[in-house]
Amino acid sequence: MVHHTPMLPFRVQFKAGAHAYEQVVYAVKKAIISGALRPGDRFPSVRVLSQELRINPNTAQKVVGALVDEKLLVVEPGIGTVVADARPATREQRGELLGDEVERVVVEARKLHLDCEDLLQAIRKHWNRLSEENK
Amino acid sequence: MNPVIATHGLTRRFGRNAAVDGLTLSVPEGSIFAFLGPNGSGKTTTIKMLLNILRPTAGSAGVLGADSTRLGPREFAQIGYVSENQKLPDWMNVGQLIEYCRPMYPNWDGALCAKLLREFELPLDRKIKSLSRGMKMKASLLTSLAYRPRLLVLDEPFTGLDPLVRDEVIRGMLELTEQEKWTVFISSHDIDEVERLADWVGVINNGRIQLAESTASLQTRFRRVECVIPDGTRLPASPPKSWLKPEVTDHGACVVETAYEAEISERRMADAFPGASAIAASEMSLREVFLALARNFRLKA
Numbered sequence: 001m002v003h004h005t006p007m008l009p010f011r012v013q014f015k016a017g018a019h020a021y022e023q024v025v026y027a028v029k030k031a032i033i034s035g036a037l038r039p040g041d042r043f044p045s046v047r048v049l050s051q052e053l054r055i056n057p058n059t060a061q062k063v064v065g066a067l068v069d070e071k072l073l074v075v076e077p078g079i080g081t082v083v084a085d086a087r088p089a090t091r092e093q094r095g096e097l098l099g100d101e102v103e104r105v106v107v108e109a110r111k112l113h114l115d116c117e118d119l120l121q122a123i124r125k126h127w128n129r130l131s132e133e134n135k
Numbered sequence: 136m137n138p139v140i141a142t143h144g145l146t147r148r149f150g151r152n153a154a155v156d157g158l159t160l161s162v163p164e165g166s167i168f169a170f171l172g173p174n175g176s177g178k179t180t181t182i183k184m185l186l187n188i189l190r191p192t193a194g195s196a197g198v199l200g201a202d203s204t205r206l207g208p209r210e211f212a213q214i215g216y217v218s219e220n221q222k223l224p225d226w227m228n229v230g231q232l233i234e235y236c237r238p239m240y241p242n243w244d245g246a247l248c249a250k251l252l253r254e255f256e257l258p259l260d261r262k263i264k265s266l267s268r269g270m271k272m273k274a275s276l277l278t279s280l281a282y283r284p285r286l287l288v289l290d291e292p293f294t295g296l297d298p299l300v301r302d303e304v305i306r307g308m309l310e311l312t313e314q315e316k317w318t319v320f321i322s323s324h325d326i327d328e329v330e331r332l333a334d335w336v337g338v339i340n341n342g343r344i345q346l347a348e349s350t351a352s353l354q355t356r357f358r359r360v361e362c363v364i365p366d367g368t369r370l371p372a373s374p375p376k377s378w379l380k381p382e383v384t385d386h387g388a389c390v391v392e393t394a395y396e397a398e399i400s401e402r403r404m405a406d407a408f409p410g411a412s413a414i415a416a417s418e419m420s421l422r423e424v425f426l427a428l429a430r431n432f433r434l435k436a
Contacts, residue, residue, distance in 0.1 A: 018420060019354070020331040047312040054305045055331045056167050057312040111363075111413050 008044055008052050009037050020055050024063045026097070032072055032083060033094055039085040043073050137200065139164045139286050139318040140185060144194035147180050154180040156342035157194065162320055162335065166349075169333035170322040171425065177342040178322040179218070182290050185320075186216055199286060212240050215279030217272070218290035223263050229274055230259035233281075240282035248281040251307055269300035276307055283314055289321040293328045305332065326425040336421070340432045350421055357424045358395040360404050362411040364388050371407045379427050391427045392416070 010031035012024055031037040043064070044052070050060040064081060067073040074084045109119040140162035147155045155177040162168045172178050183189040185196050187206045196203040199210050206214075227235065229252075237243045252259070255273040266274065272292065279287065287308070293301045311317050323329050337347040363386055370383050377400075379391040388408050392400045401414045419427070 014331070019418075045313075047309070050312045051306050051309040053331075054302065054309070056334050057309065058165070058167075058334050059331070060312075107415060107417070111415065113413070 007048055009041060012053055014053075020053075021059050021062055021066075022100075024049075024053065024055065024059075025066055026100070028063070028067060029072065029093075029097060032086075033097065037083050039083050041083045042079070043067075043081040043083060045080060137164060138162055138197075140168075140196065140198055140320060142181075142185075142194065142196040145181065145184060145191055145196050146193040147177075147184060147189060148192045153192075153342050155184065158339070158342070158344050159194075160337055160344055160347050162318060164316050164318055166335045167319040167321065167329075167333050168335040168337060169326075169329040170320060170337050170339065171326060171329075172322075172324065172339035173429075174324050176324075176339045178324075178339060179290055180342075181339070182218070182288060182320075182322060186214070186288065212242065212282065213285040215282070215284035215287040216290075217275045217279050217288070217292055219292070219294050221271075221275050223271060223275060225264040226262070228260050228262050229257050229266075232263060232274060232278060233259075236278040236281075242282045244281055244283055247283065247310065248277065251277045251280060251310065254307060254310075255303060269296050272296060272300065272304060273307070276304060280307065280311060283311060283317075285316060285318065287311070287317070287319045287321075289319065291322055291324070293323065293325070301328070326422050330421050333421075336425070338425070338428060338432075345432060346428065353424050354418065354421065356393060356395055357419045357427070358392045358400065358416040359389065359419055359423070360392045360395075360400055360414065360416045361387060361389045362404055362408060362414040364408045365410040368408055368410065374407060375403050377403075379431050391419070 010027050012027040014020065014023055028037070037043075046057060046060045046064060049055070049063065050057040053060070064073065068075060068081070071084055071086065073081050076082050105119065105123075109122075114122075138161040140160070142158050142160045145155055145158040145160075146153060158177075158181060170178055170181070180189065184191050185198055185203055187203050190204060198206060199213060201207075201210050223232065224235070233248065237248075255277060257270065257274055257277065261270075263271065263274065276292070289308075292304060296304065308319070321329060321333070333350060335347070335349050336353065338345040364383070366386060368383065368388070370381055370388075374381050374390070377392060377394040379393055381388065381390040388404075388411070390404070392403075394400070395416065397416075400416060404414050405411050
């Protein structure tokens with residue numbers, strides 16, 4: 001189900017059954033790294049986050065807390081939470097966004113008794129195929 | 136922290152039939168507690184006892200620190216209650232309903248009331264009699280939220296509502312989010328309605344509580360564990376007690392582990408299925424946990 005969230009500067013497409021907390025954190029990180037959320041932008045309050053996403057307020061609180069801990073958001077006294085003036089996303093941070101997907105592929109590969117080299121080869125094959133198609 | 140609701144052996148019999156049977160339950164302050172169970176499992180009877188609408192046959196319930204049978208105006212001014220089949224005075228219009236409720240609550244918040252009226256798009260001059268089911272539910276919720284109750288009790292609030300109204304109801308309910316020490320007790324027969332809202336769940340079946348736990352703890356404890364097994368392997372005669380619905384197919388086995396501990400659970404799987412390979416544990420959503428439990432109750436019932 002897609003929530004229409006005009007008040008939120010990022011979109012979350014909840015997958016039924018998956019953890020709401022992880023999905024929201026992921027959506028925010030993606031928005032920051034892609035530039036949809038920029039340094040200095042106001043970040044929604046816990047109430048707005050909870051209301052607009054229809055999630056538990058404690059979950060919303062946990063999302064904000066985690067993003068502050070990771071220094072992606074900062075609390076500005078008298079203003080609220082804003083997007084941190086961070087250096088451009090590092091390769092590593094961008095790579096982290098793929099964490100879940102990579103884990104899933106690794107699990108599937110193991111079920112098929114593939115080793116790491118087999119998996120890398122399969123990835124390279126698809127990478128090259130898509131690069132060819134985009135030429 | 137003091138629980139907002141605490142019951143001990145709460146029981147209600149109708150004739151020889153126990154609708155609620157020795158229910159012991161504790162609802163922590165600040166939680167959104169989903170009270171889940173199939174239709175007819177005793178949810179409404181429990182709620183009616185909590186709010187002193189029905190007397191318990193045995194046991195007791197404490198609500199906001201008072202015994203449920205002694206709840207009075209002081210407590211009711213801090214409790215919001217909305218139920219699926221609530222009777223509203225049909226002959227009033229929405230404005231009159233609000234004026235009728237307001238004097239009963241010292242904490243009535245006029246600004247919040249006005250905000251909810253706008254969000255719910257409730258016309259003040261419409262007679263309650265002529266409101267749709269969804270509109271009635273919103274009117275009922277508005278008059279229960281406007282005094283910022285410390286405890287909001289919702290009995291199957293979403294039944295029969297279209298998805299749009301359901302969404303409005305959830306959004307309206309979350310207006311109270313910034314209020315400190317705010318607790319919601321919400322009954323439902325459908326996990327999908329509350330999956331992202333609840334941080335505590337209680338499951339009731341045949342009048343008995345099957346489980347009452349924080350969702351965080353449930354999601355730590357439950358894992359689906361799968362493995363590949365040599366052809367012809369059977370399920371062990373007495374599978375580990377922590378397993379739910381173990382299943383064996385031609386070449387694989389899958390169980391729901393209810394006491395997951397890294398490595399230990401995988402070893403348990405290996406011990407139960409000699410020759411098992413590719414043992415993998417995966418996280419389960421609240422919905423999957425609930426379905427596994429619900430299936431298990433039905434098998435036992």
